[in-house]
Every structure is written in structure tokens, then in C-alpha cells.
Amino acid sequence: MTIALIDRFRAVLPVSEATPVISLGEGSTPLLSAPRLSERLGVEIWLKWEASNPTGSYKDRGMTMAVSKAAEDGAEAVICASTGNTAASAAAYAARAGIPAVVLTPEGAVAGAKVSQTRMLGAKVLEVRGDFDEALAAAQELSHRGTHVLVNSINPYRREGQKTAVYEIVEELGTAPDAFVIPYGGGGNTSAYAIAIGELGISTPIYSVEAEHRPTTLASAIRIGDPVHAASVQAAGANIVTVSDDEIVAAWLELATTEGLFCEPSSAAGLAAIRRGAVQGERVVLTITGHGLKDTEAADRYAPPLAQVDADPDAIAAAARA
Ligand SMILES: *Cc1c(COP(=O)(O)O)cnc(C)c1O
Numbered sequence: 001m002t003i004a005l006i007d008r009f010r011a012v013l014p015v016s017e018a019t020p021v022i023s024l025g026e027g028s029t030p031l032l033s034a035p036r037l038s039e040r041l042g043v044e045i046w047l048k049w050e051a052s053n054p055t056g057s058y059k060d061r062g063m064t065m066a067v068s069k070a071a072e073d074g075a076e077a078v079i080c081a082s083t084g085n086t087a088a089s090a091a092a093y094a095a096r097a098g099i100p101a102v103v104l105t106p107e108g109a110v111a112g113a114k115v116s117q118t119r120m121l122g123a124k125v126l127e128v129r130g131d132f133d134e135a136l137a138a139a140q141e142l143s144h145r146g147t148h149v150l151v152n153s154i155n156p157y158r159r160e161g162q163k164t165a166v167y168e169i170v171e172e173l174g175t176a177p178d179a180f181v182i183p184y185g186g187g188g189n190t191s192a193y194a195i196a197i198g199e200l201g202i203s204t205p206i207y208s209v210e211a212e213h214r215p216t217t218l219a220s221a222i223r224i225g226d227p228v229h230a231a232s233v234q235a236a237g238a239n240i241v242t243v244s245d246d247e248i249v250a251a252w253l254e255l256a257t258t259e260g261l262f263c264e265p266s267s268a269a270g271l272a273a274i275r276r277g278a279v280q281g282e283r284v285v286l287t288i289t290g291h292g293l294k295d296t297e298a299a300d301r302y303a304p305p306l307a308q309v310d311a312d313p314d315a316i317a318a319a320a321r322a
Contacts, residue, residue: 003028005064009164012199013065014157022068022097024054027061027164031172031285036258041274044283046177048169051263051291055117057221058189058289059089061165062158067093069157070149075099079148081106081128081135083185083221084114085290090151091123102148104128104135111220111264111295131215133226153188154228162189166196169285176202178281181270183289184208184240185222187229194236206238207279209269211245218245218298221266221290241279247272249302255288262292262299 004023006015015021029052034045050058067090070078079102080090087103087110094101101123105115109132118125128135136152143150153159170176180197182189190208197204211217215225227233233240243251252268254275255261267289273279274286292299309319 005061005161005164006068009167012164012167013160015065015068019068019072020097021064022071022093023064024060024092024096026053026064028168029053029165031169032259032261034259037254037271040258043274043279043281045274046169046173046283046285047259047261048165048285048287049261050165050287050289051261051267055085055088055092056291056294057085057089058162058165058287059085060093062153062161062188062192063089063093063151065157065161066149066151066155067097067099070151071097071099073149075149077102077148078151079139079143080104080151081132081139082110082152083132083223084110084294085221086152087123087125088114088117088121091118091121095122100124102126104139106130106132106135109220109223112297113294117294132224136228152228153186159188159192159195162192163196163199165287166193166200170200170202173285176200176204177283177285179205179207179279179284180287181207181209181273181279181284182287183219183222183266183269184210184233185224185227185266187227187233189287189289190238191229191232191236194232194238205280206236207241207270207273208233208238209241209243209273211248211269212242213245217248219248219264219266219269220295220298221264222269241273243269243272243276247276251275253302256292261288263288264290264292264295265298266290
């Protein structure tokens with residue numbers, strides 16, 4: 001039977017019997033070995049496949065907590081600013097809780113499928129004329145008025161939920177890995193991992209991998225100019241690695257064609273860091289944060305081209321070899 005993340009990790013989460021469990025079966029995601037990549041790069045790589053969460057990204061781990069606590073507190077509505085995945089997750093969990101969700105997206109800067117997903121899930125989606133940072137500031141201000149609970153990663157319950165990925169990894173490996181490698185957008189996930197590392201008393205370093213040109217990177221999930229958790233990322237002692245969009249694309253294609261995981265471009269940033277030798281350790285866990293189907297525009301730009309062929313076996317055999 002599917003176990004809710006809140007129930008599985010109840011002992012280490014700030015919940016009580018009074019907390020309604022708003023769940024879509026998040027967490028308990030696969031930890032996949034990566035034999036071909038490991039051999040090619042000379043390091044034992046494990047892939048935490050967070051795209052298998054209910055809305056296709058790791059955001060669901062935090063959102064089950066944020067929305068459950070908002071429901072416990074009798075929230076009238078939830079609000080967030082989002083580059084896409086927080087929006088879809090907030091919309092799904094709010095629908096599940098029967099609470100309205102308001103989502104602010106920076107105009108024109110969010111992958112199309114994420115907007116479709118969020119709209120389908122019944123959230124009020126408002127495109128803000130401005131960038132992510134401006135949208136977040138506005139959401140924060142509105143939340144201070146007390147009508148809307150902010151479910152961005154500044155909401156501390158988000159990090160509490162997200163930290164459970166580290167518990168799962170350590171439990172499944174039976175020991176702490178030598179490195180956690182994750183993409184770095186706002187830094188909420190880095191600070192969540194740091195919380196779990198502290199609680200478990202392990203000393204595994206985190207590598208937080210950001211795009212060289214943050215405000216314009218093709219990896220829209222980490223297209224954040226001013227990371228809101230920069231101070232706690234620094235306090236956590238995370239190693240910050242900066243990679244170019246070309247490196248992200250190369251890693252993204254390699255992960256898909258070598259291990260069969262089609263992720264979002266942002267999720268491949270960690271592999272880009274490993275490929276350039278920026279990550280120390282023999283056994284590393286790479287968190288694959290979101291699903292490739294979330295951003296098919298990006299995929300269409302970089303995937304090998306389509307070819308046309310007649311419905312003829314000889315022509316097909318010839319074309320397949322080309
Ligand atoms: C949110 C998100 C990130 C960035 O995570 P932060 O906690 O903002 O650093 C990276 N990849 C995907 C797919 C995301 O949804």
C-alpha cells in the first residue's frame with residue numbers, strides 16, 4: 001500500500017495527530033544505480049529519481065507538508081510564485097485539500113507544460129509582468145496580510161518535507177554517500193538536505209550546482225537571479241559549482257541516452273558538475289529533480305531531428321541505419 005510521506009517520516013516531522021495528511025503518494029522514490037554512467041565517469045553514481053513524485057518533481061515532498069499544515073491552520077487559500085514546478089505541486093495539493101490556490105508566474109518564463117498542468121489542477125494562474133524575484137516579493141507581501149498562506153520554499157514546512165529525500169537515500173544505501181549533488185535554483189532543497197544531514201549526524205558534503213547565467217539559463221527551473229536561500233546555502237557549507245548551459249545540455253542528453261532517464265534540463269546540472277570533475281568522492285548521489293515531459297520545448301530544441309520515411313521495410317531499414 002502507498003504510504004504518505006508524512007506517515008512514513010512522522011517521527012522527524014513537525015506534525016501531530018491533529019494534522020490532516022494531504023497526500024498524493026509522494027516520496028519513497030526510486031534510487032537507481034547508473035552502471036554505464038558510473039563506468040564512463042569513473043565514479044559510483046546513484047540517481048534519486050524525484051520525477052516519479054505525483055506531479056513530476058521533488059516539490060511534492062515539501063508541498064504535502066506545507067498544504068497539510070495550512071489546512072491544519074484553517075487557511076482560506078495558498079499562494080506561491082513559481083518557475084513552474086512549485087506551481088503544479090501547490091495546485092495539486094491544494095485541490096486535494098479543497099483549498100483554492102493562487103499561482104504567480106513570471107510572464108513568458110515558465111515551461112508550457114507546467115502552466116497547462118497547473119491550470120488543469122484548478123489553480124488561479126496569474127502571469128506577473130516581471131521576473132521571478134518580483135513575483136515572489138509580491139506573493140510574500142500578500143501573505144503578510146493573513147489571507148493567503150505562502151507555500152514557497154520560505155515556508156519552513158517545505159524544507160521539512162524535502163529533507164526526507166536524504167533519509168530515504170541513507171536508509172536505502174545503508175550508509176551515507178560521499179556526496180549529494182543537486183541543482184541550485186533558490187537553494188531551498190540545499191537547505192533541506194542540510195537539515196537532514198544535521199539530524200542524521202552524517203558529514204556528507206552537498207554540491208549545489210547553479211547555471212552560469214542564472215536569469216537566462218535554458219534550465220527554467222533554476223532560472224532564478226537572486227536565490228532566496230543563499231545565506232543558508234552558505235551556512236550549510238555547500239560547495240557551489242557553476243556550469244554553463246552547454247554543459248547542462250550535454251549532461252542532459254547523456255543521462256537520457258545512457259541511463260534512460262528523461263529529466264528537465266535543470267536536473268542534469270548535477271551531472272554536468274560530475275562530468276567536469278568538480279565533485280569529490282567515490283560514491284555520489286545525484287538528485288534528478290524533475291521530469292523531462294515538463295519541458296518538451298527544450299527537448300524539441302536539442303533532441304535528434306525527426307526523419308520521414310515511406311511505409312516500406314527496405315526504406316525503413318535504410319533510414320534506421322542512417
Ligand atoms: C525547484 C527546482 C529546482 C531548484 O531547487 P531549489 O530548491 O530552488 O534550489 C531544480 N530543479 C527542478 C526540476 C525544480 O523543480
